[in-house]
Amino acid sequence: MIVAEIKVLDNGPLLVSGATLLDGEGDTMETKEQIYLCRCGLSANKPYCNGAHKGQFESQVRD
Ligand code: FES
Known part of the structure; x- marks a missing residue:
């Protein structure tokens, strides 16, 4: 059985x-x-995050 976890990091990947x-x-x-x-679309190494999101991407926060 495969158990995966996906965590949405604030303002990041x-x-x-x-x-x-x-x-x-x-x-x-x-x-x-x-x-x-x-998940910001700015990485030059998609689908991986390369840190390009820093200071350039704000994720929506839901209440
Ligand atoms: S989330 Fe897109 S570069 Fe990090």
Whole structure:
């Protein structure tokens, strides 16, 4: 059984733990325990976060 956790980091990436990242053809891209995925669209290394979000991206906060 695969148990993954996805944490939405304030003003930053998605922190994915316990999952395997696959490309569009189903081939494994990454098997690290923790993967940071860009959600701001500014990374030059998508789908990974490269830190480009810092000071450039504010996530919406819901009450
Ligand atoms: S979330 Fe970090 S570069 Fe996009």
